[in-house]
Amino acid sequence: MSSSQSFCVPEMPAIEGADERAAQLLARMTLEEKLRIVHGPMGRVRMGIPAPERALGSAGFIPGVARLGIPDLQETDASVGVTNPDNCRPGDGATALPSTIALASTWDRTLAHACGRILGNESRNKGFNVMLAGGVNIAREPRNGRNFEYFGEDPLLSGILAGESIRGIQDENVVSTVKHFALNNQETGRFSADVRISEAAARESDLLAFEIAIEIGQPGSVMCAYNLVNGEYCSDSSWLLNTVLKGDWRYPGWVMSDWGAVRSVDCAMAGLDQQSGDQLDAEVFFDQPLREKVQQDPKWAARLDDMVHRILRSLFAVGLMDRPVQAGPIDYAAHANLSRQTAEDGIVMLRNENNALPLSSPRSIAIIGGMSEFGVLAGGGSSYVTAIDGPGIQIPAMGVSAVGVPRTMIYHPSSPYAALRAALPDAEFQINDGAYPAAAAEIASRAEVAIVFATQWTTESVDVPDLSLPNGQDELIRAVARANPRTVVVLETGGPVLMPWLEDVPAVIEAWYSGNRGGEAIANVLTGKASPSGRLPITFPASTEQLPRPQLFGLGMSAFDAANAREVFPLPYEEGSCVGYRWFAREGHVPLFPFGFGLTYTRFAYSNLHVTWIGESAEATFTVTNIGDLAGTDVPQLYLTHIDGVVDQRLCGWEKVRLDPGASQTFTTTIDPRLLARFDEIDRRWHIPAATFRLAVGASAIDLRTSADLLVSEARSF
Structure with a gap:
């Protein structure tokens, strides 16, 4: 029997000695030194202001205190690798991991931790000691330009995988953030959207993802979001920062602003501990304005001490003070292998009629569209990583980002076309850019198999207006499919897309943004060298009319x-x-593809589901059996489906297992009690009612095969 635990006790244990050592160091600091570490500028030339003298060239820089051994904080953007914004460190590349949503599609805790280790290792060996990583905002808006940086729509999946990634970064003695706190779910109006939501609903969704990520990863810092929540900007929100984060969750680390998000010195009293990218704000509020407050009022002096203590405490807790970062060698070859494995495991096979995949030694193949001769698409914005193999194809896009940087569409130099040619040396290949559907169809008609690479570029600072494939690619796919009944579609997207051509093609895979070994990963899955095992971390709707907001909210409504x-x-x-x-x-609603969906080359059955209450929560036991003819990997998923007969679906746990034909494995999963509860706003506690809970196990949120009831005879609060 295999056993797993899907939650942590909601209390962060003190790292031995971290608080005491921080207090001792704080007592030795002057006012000037305290003020020095609670704000800092960007770590590169910006707005005509030179980079700080010791800055390596990055997103941010906080000067240290050399006489006390407090290091400079060299802060780098980090979602999928160590970034090199505007090539401020000429020629410095890094491992470009697959997008976070691709990592989420692996549903693999171990792999999330391993990817975090790569991020932390490359960061410290380049001299950076703070990674602006840990994006955990859940996908409320499928058109969000930054969904590719996050872990999907479910708080349990997002929280666990983000927590494991953060833990991996900090295992390398590098501080990681968790971001963007909170309810930052779209780029349209990201500086001005005022999210209106009840406390209970927030606690049971977006905030729960953060809570779980913090429990598992114990990040040294939390980064605020730009938007407002119930009338308060996130970096001004005492409810978010003091009440929820530092009060209820007892978070001991420091809270930093996002760049250009601080409006006044009063943010400090609301719980903000550090002003980041301070030249982007109207004033460096945490310098002279804070100094004046501290000199006039003991409450402000105590608050500054708390701000500094939290920063120092995290530096000790993560091990940064005892093991400072320094330049060192990086095993890029090993990291590239893990990047490829992540991309392979994150590819989701959405359709495979008549065994169209894997490709079975086709004599001729037409490769169409998607810049597949040159590389694989990458998401845009602050998370973009210049791959160690080179910057790839760079295409200027109209407009500038929210912080005034020109937009650029970039392809990592990992060509699916080249990888397929290497994998199928006996096949004849023809290639077409897909610009003209008729020309693409003509080439497709002369090939045994046609593969269309369809792309959707998404980027920070702007959302996509709808879920169609841009630039006429839907018509391209239709035309190719009419010309060749053996058409395979490879999607490289940042999130869900509609597929009006779905019934016309026998095979579709979702490859997301697959990183600096994405071409090889795609080829390995198409040819069967790697077996598809990815599962969707986000629902693909059948139409936008199924969404809570059918139109992108906020355009023209300010x-x-x-x-x-x-x-x-x-x-x-x-x-x-x-x-x-x-x-x-x-x-x-019936979606196009449900959350948790993904096909394999074999079939699995689920049985013997039993749910019992043990101690402080429930425990579910179930068996998975490979009933097909091939070995394969399954991701059995456990859901709450009803409470007293009323639909209330929630992911309560999952496993990932590879089984040979005929083999079975039994799992026991402890259910986080918050997933059976409602948050009581009056008592400010979680409450599990006396009720009958129906739970089920299956292959996706709608493909549930076996169920069992859990009777809770007595209400519980915690």
């Missing part, structure tokens, strides 16, 4: 906020905690 010299608009989350598959279950 009202000017004179006090903050910004436009704001209310963004109501009327779906509450029912995000993604939970909304689809509640409303009875």
Whole structure:
């Protein structure tokens, strides 16, 4: 029997000696030294301001205190690798891991931790000691330009995988953040959207993802979001920072702002501990304005001491003070192998009619579209990583980002076309850019197999207006499919897309943004060298009419906020905690592809589900059996489906297992009690009612094969 635990006790244990050592160091600091480490500029030339003298060239820089051994904080963006913004460190590349949503599609805790170790290792060996990583915002808006940086729509999946990634980074004695706190779910109006949501709904969804990630990863810092929540900017929100984060969750680390998100010195009293990218704000509020407050009021002096203590405490807790970063060798070859494995495991096979995949030694292949001769698409914005293999193809995109940087569409130099040629040396290949559907169809008609690479570029600072494939690619796929009945579609997207051509093609795989070994990973899955095992971490709707907000909310709906010299608009989350598959279950919608979906080359059965209450929570036991003819990997998923007969679906756990034909394995999963509970806003506690809970195990949120009831005879609060 295999056993796993899907949650941590909601209390962060003190790292031995971290608080005491921080207090001792704090007592030796002057006022000037305290102020020095609670704010800092960007770590490169910006707005005509030179980079700080000791900055390596990165997102941010906080000067240290050399006489006390407090290091400079060299902060780098980090979602999928160590970034090199604007090539400020000429020629410095790094491992470009697959997008975070691709990592989420692996549903693999161990792999998430290993990818975190790569991020931390390359960071420290390049001289960086803070990674602005740990993106855990859940996908309420499938058109969000940054969904590729996050772990999907479910708080348990997002929280666990983000926590493991953070833990991996900090195992290398590098501080990781968790971000963007909180309810930052779209780029449209990201500086001005005022999210309206009840506390209970927030606690049961977005905040739960953060809570779990913090429990598992214990990040040294939390980064605030730009948006507002119930009328308060996140970095001004005492409710978010003091009440929830530092109070209820007892978070001991420090809270940093996002770049350009601080509006006044009063943010410090609201719980903000550090002003980041301070030249982007109207004033360096945590310098002279904070100094004046501290000199006039003991409460402000105590608050500054708390800010500094939290920073120092994290540096000790992560081990950075005892093992400072320094330049060293990096095993890029080993990291590339893990990048390829992650991409392979994250590829989701969505359709495979008549055994179209794997490709069986085709004599001729037409390769169409997607810049597949040159590389694989990467997501845009602050998370973009210059691959160690080179910057690849760079295509200017119209407009600039939210921080004034020109947008650029980039392809990592890992060519699926070249990888397929290497994997199938006896096949004849023809290639077409897909610009003209008729020309592509003509080439496809002369090949045994046609493979269309379809791309959707998404980037920080802008959302996609709809879920169609851009640049006429839907018509391209239709034309190729009419010309060749053996058409395979490879999607390289940042999130869900609609597929009006789905019934016309026998095979579709979702490859996401697959990193600096993505071409090889795609070829390995198409040819059967790697068996598909990815599962969707996000629902693919059949139409936008199925969404809580059928149109992207916020366009043309702003009202000017004179006090903050910004436009704001209310963004109501009327779906509450029912995000993604939970909304689809509640409303009875049938999606195009459900959360948790993914095909394999074999079949699995689920049996012997038993759920019992043990101690402080419930425990579920079930058996998985490979009933097909081939070995394969399954991701059995455990869901709550009903409470007293009312639909209330929630992912409660999952496993990942590889089984030979006929083999079985039994799992026992402890259910996080918060997944059976509601948050009581009056008592400010979680509450599990006396009720009958129906749980089920299956292959996706809608493919549930076996169920069992759990009777809770007495209500419980915690």
